[in-house]
Amino acid sequence: MYSNGQDIGRVSKGSIGIGLHLACPQNQLSDVGYNDGFGLHLSYLSRKYPYRARLNYQIGVQLDWGNMGNKSFNNIALDDPNIVGEATIDVNNKMFGSFIAGRINYGNDNSKIVPYINLLVGYRNFNTRQLLSLNNPADNPDYQTDTTTNRIVFTQRFYIGGGFGVSYRINRSISLEGYANYTFGQAGAVLPIKNITRPNEGNEISYTDYKVSHTDMLLLSVGIRFHLFKTYRYLPYVNQVTNPSFEPSYTRYRDKENTSTNNTTDNHTPQKTKKKSPIKIKPNGPTKDKEDES
Secondary structure, rough: OOOOEEEEEEEEEEEEEEEEEEEEEEHHHEEEEEEEEEEEEEEEEOOOOOOOOOOEEEEEEEEEEEEEEEEEEEEOOOOOOOOOOOOEEEEEEEEEEEEEEEEEEEOOOOOOOOEEEEEEEEEEEEEEEEEEEOHHHOOOOOOOEEEEEEEEEEEEEEEEEEEEEEEEEEOOOOEEEEEEEEEEEEEEEEEEEEEOEHHHHOOOOOOOOEEEEEEOOOEEEEEEEEEEEEEEEEEEEEEOOOOOOOOOOOOOOOOOOOOOOOOOOOOOEEOOOOOOHHHHOOOOOOOOOHHHHO
């Protein structure tokens, strides 16, 4: 039977992770002098399947951004004589990755410490961008303060990879985690910051010394994960113990004793019953007609 009270339960709906990472170029990408960088990563993972098992898996998506080095050039003279003052050029390398993610955990939602393995499939791109800024924007109201030139050198490549990590459950809703992911990238054009130059201290910036190399990348990450739940209400089942000696007060049918009028002897031989005569009223005697009396 059900009780009148209600209990509240929660079912996992997955989790959202956010954190910081150190991006370390590997192999050829490191050999050409591509800079280390710092960045931000964001991920979503589904609930665990099967959710009560010690060994389980999750699927989701992961995004990461990285700043892979900056360089500035000051006192750049501009070609337009109507512009007052000079300009500054800032150059930076950016990295962006988008992946389908899988995770194999050894531990469920009740475990305090959960080691895991990551699997990644997706794309990563490398972009060299220039930002030109006026040194005296207030004296040049008719001109843009900043002018961006994007994708001076740009490469997007397919990646596969994986890694390992560990998660520490602070409470039911929050975990801390740290992991290392290694991704293998195909060959593409990249421009290390050190190869961006200002020839003869002139006003032009050279972006011609780019390199073609494989783009392997190692990410060392720390972050926090927020666990999501769906709340529901349910009526708990109360198991009522029945009395084994209990008998119903009624039955669907009931056997009755044989009410036959036949008499039986001890040897169960039926006896003949004498038929009794009905009771009659005694007559008043013979009667005479009135004519005979006259």
